Amino acid sequence: MKNLVVIVLSVVLGTSLLFIRPSYAAGLAVKEIGSFYVGGESVNIDMSEEEAKKLNLIDSTGKVYSPNGTYETGQMYVNYVLLKKTKAKYPLMMWHGGGLCGSTYETTPDGRPGWQMFFLKAGHDVYISDSVERGRSGFSMSPYIFKTQPQARSKEEMWTLFRIGSEYNGPAGKPVAFPGTQFPLEYFDQFAKQGVPRWTDTDPLIYAAYLKYLDRMTTPSVVIAHSQGCKFAMQAAIDRPDKVKGVILLEPYTPLDIKKFDITRMKETPLLVIYGDFLPNYPAWVKWARSIKDTLTDPLIKAGGDVTWVDLPSVGIKGNGHELYLEKNSDVIAQFVQDWMTEHKLMK
């Protein structure tokens, strides 16, 4: 009788715990969620009322205001989610493209888990930054700290430049999409809400902050970068081969300045370059992809580097534009990247 009670209690205990466990396993066991700011410096502004007037520094009550004082400028915001137990060897950084910020790697415009959740579930600590003057990094006042004006990207430009379709203001005022596009068309405005104005002459500031960010990490990282972010990722892979142990470039467009960067420095670093579909529909993309071959991947292969170049349609993944990491088949492309990381020994 006593034995029976023990058996029953033990089984109930075991079973109830079994019942609780899978509910944890289905989600994420997270050690810490947090953020930090890195880089930047203090700057002092000292101008006369006359100068303030000339710069049209008028407050909402119509009065000239003085911007004199000390400000931080050039800093970068970094958000992180750390797992209790990782399967990846290194943290995974996600560097966004121009006119966007880190939010683009979170939930997709059509409300599905984005690459942040995908790679967390695959066992990576994930770090997402907003580049200098974008999003939570904050911007500096123009034209008295930054010297130029910011620019915003219109929906018309996003539609065509990002290869969603041929024209935004098409027949009957409706956008014309490419047949077979993977972009979640009915959520285009949701995507457009992610847009942030950008300064076009801040690349040196942004790159300086990325280097400080890599240097602040206590371990090397793997970097996924998109569009404008790719320029900084390829440069950083060369400048910090000890800090960047793998690079995934999504639709890079800026050629590497081979006079300034010695590509042999990244020849031990596995590199994956991914382009979507419809490149000839926006001919500049064919030219940009060619310039990446000419300045980055061809020289790197020649130097004995580990390069994987993927045009998605050639591996049967069709219909993607520039924003491939958030389009309807984003999980398929994420899995492709994950498999490449496994093959390249970036997982434990």
Add this chain to the structure above:
Amino acid sequence: MKNLVVIVLSVVLGTSLLFIRPSYAAGLAVKEIGSFYVGGESVNIDMSEEEAKKLNLIDSTGKVYSPNGTYETGQMYVNYVLLKKTKAKYPLMMWHGGGLCGSTYETTPDGRPGWQMFFLKAGHDVYISDSVERGRSGFSMSPYIFKTQPQARSKEEMWTLFRIGSEYNGPAGKPVAFPGTQFPLEYFDQFAKQGVPRWTDTDPLIYAAYLKYLDRMTTPSVVIAHSQGCKFAMQAAIDRPDKVKGVILLEPYTPLDIKKFDITRMKETPLLVIYGDFLPNYPAWVKWARSIKDTLTDPLIKAGGDVTWVDLPSVGIKGNGHELYLEKNSDVIAQFVQDWMTEHKLMK
């Protein structure tokens, strides 16, 4: 013998599962991390090159550029962390103050877990937004979408207005802090990096987005708001008593417009108002706190509302300035808020 095997197996099973469980319990069991954009609308810009020139729309190559096209404006970014199992009845929203964005509730400037982690660990789903035109919400171009210029807050102004000390440029050029301040002084620049420029005439846009955000939620919420955010939180508690089930105001300064808002509508909503230390050191704060008593809490008490007013020094918590939720004793104040929520039946 068979019984013994079953007992042993059952106990081993139960114990091993017990052994695994605490490693999850020490961190967070997270269901989902994500974000969305809410509110905003499409706006079309159509101007001549002459007008663009007059607005000084010059790109980095020195050429006039056309901003013509369609843009999203007025949207708000919301980040969320959802737990596998909550202990709170409602999600907890955190609304930031002026010149900052949602990052202020994440890791503190001195690198400790901020209120986001504290309240996640206490069992709340946590939603953190960036108000319209701040941080990841993006801003609209001035002066052709937004009509005025943004303003940035200098470190000099932060230091005194936020009651960290009496002067930023003190003797020998060094900042003078209040004796006993809880602000992590050696991390003041880290805090200043959180600063984002703000427009001073966007309150109606911001409030509209907060209402859309509350309406988008499928359940009511509890709102923690700081500084400028308090204005929107008190208004929303009145406009949406079905959506706001508890309000915690940290250092509000804008009196309620009692001609426009019927305070009796929030009389079922528990309200906690918290002020820090050193109010008389910056006399406007005494006046601002008085205006909150006059327009919000006194009338609400008169109407039979559930109001808790706390001057932290009066409960033995000393040395806090305006940024009390991120100062060195931030966990002590968070625990105070958590206890208040428990007392006010906001936990399961």
